[in-house]
Amino acid sequence: MPALAYLAVAAAGAVMAVAGVAGVLGVAWSLRVEWLVPLGGLELAMDPLAGFFLALVGIAAAPASIYAVGYAAGDRRGVAAYAAFVGAMAVVPLAANVLTFLLAWEAMSLASYALILTEARRSREAVSAAWVYAVMTHAGLACLLAGMLLLAGWTGSVRFGDWYAAVPSLAPGAANVAFVLLALGFSAKAGVIPLHVWLPRAHPAAPSHVSALMSGVMIKLGVYGLLRAGLDWMGPGPAWWGAAVLLAGAVSAVVGVLYALVERDLKRLLAFSSIENVGIVLIGAGAGMLFHSAGLDGLALLGLAAALYHTVNHAVFKALLFLAAGAVVHATGTRDMEALGGLIKRMPWTAGAFLLGSAAIAALPPLNGFVSEWLTFQALLQSLRIPRPELNLVFAVGIAGLALTGGLAVACFVRAFGITFLALPRGEAAGHAHDASPAMRAGMAALALGCVALGLGPTLALPALAGVAASMTGAPVPRGVEDWLTLSVSGQFARLSTPAVTLALLAGLALPAAALAAIGAGRRRRTYETWGCGRLLQTARMEYTATAFANPFKRVFDFFYRPVKQLDIEVHPESRLFVQRLQYENRTRSLFEDWLYRPALATLHRGARRARRLQSGSANLYLMYILAALLAMLVLA
Amino acid sequence: MFRQLRTVLRTGIVTEPVAADLAAVDLERLGAELREAIRRRFGRSLHIRQVDAGSCNGCELEISGLTAPQYDLERFGLHFVASPRHADCLLVTGPVTLNMAEALRRTYHATPDPKIVVAVGDCGRDAGIFRGAYAVVGGVGDVVPVDAVIPGCPPSPRALLAGLLAVIGRSA
């Protein structure tokens, strides 16, 4: 029964993808039902940006649902919440007035909260993760409510379509206040530093197909909101909006990947990597907004198209990685990389899927991650066309941040794939793993094909994305590409042809292999144990661990990680010279939790304790409060 | 940095000429066609992994002299490598002690074929002055098949180099 429901969601996802692509290509429609929702009724409108995000929901939901048929087949608990989750995410981009949007948004949050709790019976951390998630998402909702209601009040309309014309007549401070509130609310959903604390708790705690959708689609809806707020509703804003988005993106990208590098929980690593990729998307979006406010429409299209491309790429490869990680957890029962290893021999399909996803997220040519990072670089490298030194500095920070995060992402995923899948199993559970079921494999295969297709076909995807970006900035839609194999950016500034590179790589693999086969090299092969300097015992304890692999980074960035080393040595009771047991811990501390959240929560608790004095328990005092409030309202009314 | 460069340019090349010397090495275990095969395979390039199977380190000191400017084994295409996987020749020193016998065997199997084993010193030949000791197995030939022996206690770097050149059939 659950399997049928999941297949129904998969079919719905396919329909959404088709409808979304139609919207991107220009099919526009709107739907209005007056009585369904208060304050303006239910209103849905399709335009290119909405179509893009609708297609995103469908492209990620379909394979994830097929995967869920194999992963959660026997479990009836999460099915309804899952369907509600996907449905709510589909309505958010289409929503055309305030309450439709907020209701869909809240439905999305509640459904994902419920889905995280489905794991609660199995782990205590799921409960605390759901709690933190609920608090952060409602704090974000409060900011969104405030921002949207303020804008609705000032412009006199609850329909998004009316805001663009009305905003220029507002006081400049008003537009800034509204943007800041909306940006905070959407950034909390997107997982931008420092509002990210819920992400590494919630995404690992949820079941894997849900994590895939949360990381792949839900946080992108935060980006959707930012793009709408900064470009569509409030027009080309002042330059500092784009600069703030770009800087927030650069910081998120670097901080996200730095935290991912030292994680030993496989799904938490992927969650931090999502923060990193949202940062990359925001770098592109911020660049686009900056170019737009400077009037350079061609470059604005480039930046925004790069951001949109990375959005869809990340949805595809992050979903693939989460599904593969879910298969690993399903087979071994643990998320801890220090207990895994050697899975490539026992789970070859899952390993292949994870390897492809890792190569894609590490931005290795010729896959899709490389294309979108390349495009983002091209947008940033042309920053000198804006003749303002302070903005050029912002762009330079973006370039350095993007380059650093690219290199660190490679290191992160070498570690993730290498420790989890290669060499020998480090624990019992990993030694008895079995590969994923056919439904799970089908879901992963579909996403893997998506990665390859998006990598080889940028000449087909980019014009569509540029069209979406053009619809937001009001610029004229650009001409088609000159040659369907090569991308040309900004005239002669830069060119890229992934099909040519792929063909060349295949030839480069085949020719030496053929030459060596011709001289009979393949026949001369024998197997023997790993070289261990002639040591007699060669076990899994000799392998490198995940903690050790991250050590160079912990040392280089120790001002950021502030690691705490703890070494406990137990000696033999009869002689101090014989060591019985050693325990070594090298924990990193979270900067944001120590310096931002803990002090804020402590202040909140202090304030709450003081406010408790109001709750004296005396009925007479409470009656006096009511009287005072009535008098105040009479005076103010 | 400039002072070092100036010293080097003033001193010049100090490498001394050396020729193959059949007297420095015992090649009885190698037949004529095997020697010819070795010359064809390794005459221009021989990668050597040095294995200490329990020696007193006297031979190691002499072997390390081979990388010094005066003896310079690299000019003949000989080269010391870090891993037996990269090696063509195992240069084994010392009487093989009981504790090192298994390690030596594993190193031998870790080396890809075709390979040669050269035992160095009187200890490598037949345990030398340690023959019959309680912790010693015997010469290197008692643990792995040996192709050539360079006797001496210890053999000088010149004798080592002359012997190695004779093994690979290279005149100079």
Add this chain to the structure above:
Amino acid sequence: MIGDVIGALAQVAAVAGGAPLLVGLLRTLKARLVGRRGPRPWQPYADLAKLLRKDAVVSTTASWVFRVTPYVLAATMLVAALVVPVLLSRPALGHAGNIILVMYLFMLGTFFLALAGLDAGSAFGGMGASREVAVAALAEPTVIVAVFALALRADTIDLGGVVERFAREPLLVANPGHLLAFAAFFIVMIAETGRLPVDNPATHLELTMIHEAMVLEYSGHYLALVEWASAMKLFLFLTLLANLFFPWGVPAEPGLLPVLLGALALGGKLVLLVALLAVVETSVAKLRLFRVPELLAGSFALAVLSVTSVFLLQ
């Protein structure tokens, strides 16, 4: 069309065939600088030929990743050889990418090599993999910023475009930013190709190894491919240094005489760079591993200075 194909083949042959000679020349020069006669410059060819005819011993713990990696390394270098302007300013794949593509192709090779290091399940391989990706990650920003400095002056990031623009207008090169970018790129080259003072390619002490530790398990034809690929990486890095920063003598059109002259010019530039590298390698001691990030941070600072100077002098 025929000219393009012949040009592409000639360029690949130059890189694939010339790389071992370059490495051999470097070793000979380093030996002469310490008073040894040293090996002949063509010794690496003999080494590779011998390796191709040896057996390969593969670890029982290793998977297909270990066996595929040498081929991937060789393939990425061969493709990069067609993107970098070696003999022609616009080689066969010059339209297919720019310096970012070249750097990420190298990263593709490093990714697989690090995985192969982890695959055998030995502590050496894991340690080498961890250090190698750390050094590669920290060198990335410097490369991009140094190239940014070049792109600012040449108004394009296309490698062929940069070469042709600088060759046409030599005055663009007479700029302190240019030398700073060259210095930054030189340090990155040392880090990425595993040369002193970052990594000693001839060391036997596993605890000090970065690149070599990942290669300890390879033998036979796999080792031949890995050694050849790292020789090609050095060749390509030196070619980038030579042709991007001193772009005279790189022909724009394929034709027998220009290509031969281009090869001669490139040969001359490479010999000078190899001599400089040999002097640097013999003069400095290897850095402690955790001082390497300081060196890379210094090179990043040089790259940033280069961009600033371009900015100020515009």
